[in-house]
Amino acid sequence: MNVHLPNAQWFKSSYSQAGGECVEVAFLDGGKVGVRDSKDADGPALVFTPGEWDVFTRCLGSGGFDCPRS
Template sequence: MIVDLSGARWFKSSRSVSGGDCVEVAHLNGGKVGVRDSKNPAGPALIFGSAEWDVFTDRLAEGGFDR
């Protein structure tokens, strides 16, 4: 899937620290969500559908990825 990211407004979590290794997220047209590495903003981005993103963020909130 090719998605035009040229107009995307990327943001970091309010919990990220300056200079840290972070991911950035952008809400895209059609309910899609983009995720990219903040250290490489010109690099590739992962694109999720809205349902996939909801499952992921719900799982995070539940601690589903805690070690």
């Protein structure tokens, strides 16, 4: 599915390095979260539901994606 996000307010983490390879995040309506490549602002974005975002960030924080599904 192709989603158009013209009004999204994208931001980078404060941990991002200048000129580095970063992702940008936008908090969207309905609690959804968009993620895109900062080098390709017009390219595709992933959109997570609130539950998906929680699992994604929890797994990143635990060091990877060997996280069991809940």
